[in-house]
Amino acid sequence: MSFNDFAFNDHIVGAIQRCGFTTPTPIQQQALGAVLARRDMLGLAQTGTGKTAAFALPTIQHLMESKAASASGRPRALIIAPTRELAEQINEFVRTVIAGTPLRSLSVYGGVGKPGQVERIRRGVDLIVACPGRLLDLLNDRVVDLGGIETLILDEADHMFDKGFLPDIRRILRQVPKKRQTLVFSATMPDEIRHLAEDILTDPLTVQINPTRSVDAITHRVISVEQSRKTDLLLHLLESESMTSTLVFARTKHKAKGVAQKLAQAGFRATSLQGNLSQNRRQQALDGFKDGTFTVLVATDIAARGIDVAGISHVVNYDMPDTAEAYIHRTGRTGRASCTGEALNFATSEDRRMLMTIERSLSCRMDRREVTLAPATRQEPATRQEPAAPRTGQRRQGPAAGKPAATKPAAATRREGRPARAGVFGLGSRKGR
Secondary structure, three states: OOHHHOOOOHHHHHHHHHOOOOOOOHHHHHHHHHHHOOOOEEEEEOOOOOHHHHHHHHHHHHHHHOOOOOOOOOOOEEEEOOOHHHHHHHHHHHHHHHOOOOOOEEEEOOOOOHHHHHHHHHHOOOEEEEOHHHHHHHHHOOOOOOOOOOEEEEOOHHHHOOOOOHHHHHHHHOOOOOOOEEEEEEOOOOHHHHHHHHHOOOOOEEEEEOOOOOOOOEEEEEEEOOHHHHHHHHHHHHHHOOOOOEEEEOOOHHHHHHHHHHHHHOOOOEEEEOOOOOHHHHHHHHHHHHHOOOOEEEEOHHHOOOOOOOOOOEEEEOOOOOOHHHHHHHHOOOOOOOOOEEEEEEEOHHHHHHHHHHHHHHOOOOEEEOOOOOOOOOOOHHHHHOOOOOOOOOOOOOOOOOOOOOOOOOHHHHOOOOOOOOOOOOOOOOOOO
């Protein structure tokens, strides 16, 4: 099947070509035709399988076929996403597709000033991508009128229908017309959440693409390690293996920031993405990871729902997630677009039960790699703290700092004057595997 099998207009066909799409993914093959036919849909597919294009391309074509946005600012399509990063990512794709048309889109979320968003809405927009909190603020201020919504899309619905989001979603639903097209897309959908989603759908088509299994292009490995040695293990792997673009998940904001700082102090181009950062700093960190300014991004789960970066080679679970669904969201950041990826899981003895749960979800046993740790006898506080011995081409920086100077990429040169770590954990390089 090809994109030519769908009744897209010339502009959408050109946008598909500009985006580099060649063959529809499984979720796109099943969803595009039905969405074009204005059917309601419950789409279940793994992260990284092309859900955004599956709902955005037909929706944009519908907008092109109907009247333009009114001067009163009544949008005709609404996409709701759980995080600012995901909302911005979706809107970026929408802007790419609508370029060269009169259509206008806007992303709406908190953490940034409201006046700019208000002004854009008052000038008129056709499509809004919003997080629930800021959208409700604008509704309460009577800035936005959802009475003209023709298509409502809920993305990452398992997160959206979490009890923390459900009241907001229900308030928003009361503001949109009952006669509309409703699409619900998600990577995972527990049964109890499925029932809630179906309450807002009319005669929906259900499309299910292995919703509980991580993509086959990802290799899953478990490395046993003591909690106190996780940072040492991460440093060793970054030095000894070909980890060209690495996303690291930590459980807390404080830990994400601290791990990123330690990596940066060790000479790696690392930054963090976590809730304590302003929206501008978060966007700088994400943009820097996308363009290669940073090769390591240490994030909390806030990033799992909003990062779409081409070529992530490794996802490292510095801290194991709390659910199998969260594991799928995390590891779905790698192994995209016909590429392969690797998920490395730093597991303590307390993580055994969760590992078993994840393996049941994956329907396979993850590869175990035994780790023999050398005694932590080396103490180098002065070396790590003194700024008097800068590394050539490196700049000490904290999370989300500006672009660093040219770096010295070779692992051997990162540690000049220090004892080598190679062999400490008994882990060979990737070569020869």
